[in-house]
Amino acid sequence: xxxxxxxxxxxxxxxxxxxxxxxxxxxxxxxxxxxxxxxxxxxxxxxxxxxxxxxxxxxxxxxxxxxxxxxxxxxxxxxxxxxxxxxxxxxxxxxxxxxxxxxxxxxxxxxxxxx
Amino acid sequence: xxxxxxxxxxxxxxxxxxxxxxxxxxxxxxxxxxxxxxxxxxxxxxxxxxxxxxxxxxxxxxxxxxxxxxxxxxxxxxxxxxxxxxxxxxxxxxxxxxxxxxxxxxxxxxxxxx
Numbered sequence: 713x714x715x716x717x718x719x720x721x722x723x724x725x726x727x728x729x730x731x732x733x734x735x736x737x738x739x740x741x742x743x744x745x746x747x748x749x750x751x752x753x754x755x756x757x758x759x760x761x762x763x764x765x766x767x768x769x770x771x772x773x774x775x776x777x778x779x780x781x782x783x784x785x786x787x788x789x790x791x792x793x794x795x796x797x798x799x800x801x802x803x804x805x806x807x808x809x810x811x812x813x814x815x816x817x818x819x820x821x822x823x824x825x826x827x
Numbered sequence: 828x829x830x831x832x833x834x835x836x837x838x839x840x841x842x843x844x845x846x847x848x849x850x851x852x853x854x855x856x857x858x859x860x861x862x863x864x865x866x867x868x869x870x871x872x873x874x875x876x877x878x879x880x881x882x883x884x885x886x887x888x889x890x891x892x893x894x895x896x897x898x899x900x901x902x903x904x905x906x907x908x909x910x911x912x913x914x915x916x917x918x919x920x921x922x923x924x925x926x927x928x929x930x931x932x933x934x935x936x937x938x939x940x941x
Contacts, residue, residue, distance in 0.1 A: 721867070744927050755831070755917055755932030756870075763927060802869060806926035811877075812858055813885060815926055817869040 714739040716805045718818035726826045727795055733788040733821050735777075735803030744806035745786040746815075747777055751799045759801075762786060773797070798825045829853050833918050833933035840908040840940045848903040848936050850918030856931075858924040859901040863887065863914040864935075870917065876901055877924040908940045 715738045725731055737743060744763055748756040760771025767779040777788045786803060800822045806815040834849045852859065860875035862885075872885030876895040890912060892904040901920075905912060916936045921928040 755934045810926045811924050813875045819869040
């Protein structure tokens with residue numbers, strides 16, 4: 713069974729600074745990997761996903777993530793954060809050729825932006 | 828399109844009361860699911876459905892019932908509410924049950940059981 717770890721519960725960065733949110737997974741093969749964002753009082757919205765091919769994935773709102781098989785990681789990055797990026801971010805892992813019911817979500821990283 | 832619509836947004840229940848959280852989607856999605864979100868625990872799957880008339884248990888099904896009489900609707904029933912069911916509940920849907928599909932979430936229902 714797969715699992716996912718987001719080691720940072722809360723991160724604060726200054727507006728305009730770069731951002732990296734960590735995600736580590738455990739799975740016997742290459743999984744499907746997702747990043748979702750949750751704005752306060754809202755549901756989750758897909759930022760990007762990795763299935764195969766290029767290990768650097770571009771998403772919405774200027775986010776990107778890099779799949780590193782050797783490190784079992786799928787870290788989310790943004791070169792310059794905006795105040796509107798303050799939200800909670802969830803990494804998720806899904807087994808290939810499996811059901812959506814088997815997708816596992818990490819515990820989330822809350823991002824605060826310092827003016 | 829409305830996407831995934833959940834009602835009510837907020838609800839306070841007394842221990843032992845029953846209630847139903849409503850969920851509807853207008854995207855003709857086969858797969859629908861209910862999650863609960865608790866601090867520090869991410870999202871945990873309660874129940875899911877791969878199509879009308881088919882439901883199954885997720886990770887934390889105890890205390891909850893579901894049914895799927897139509898493609899559009901997937902209500903979640905709490906038969907006898909307990910304080911441990913205080914949480915934020917999210918309904919979600921995707922095109923089909925395959926794990927590679929994008930999951931679309933409702934805006935959440937905040938439930939407090941006192």
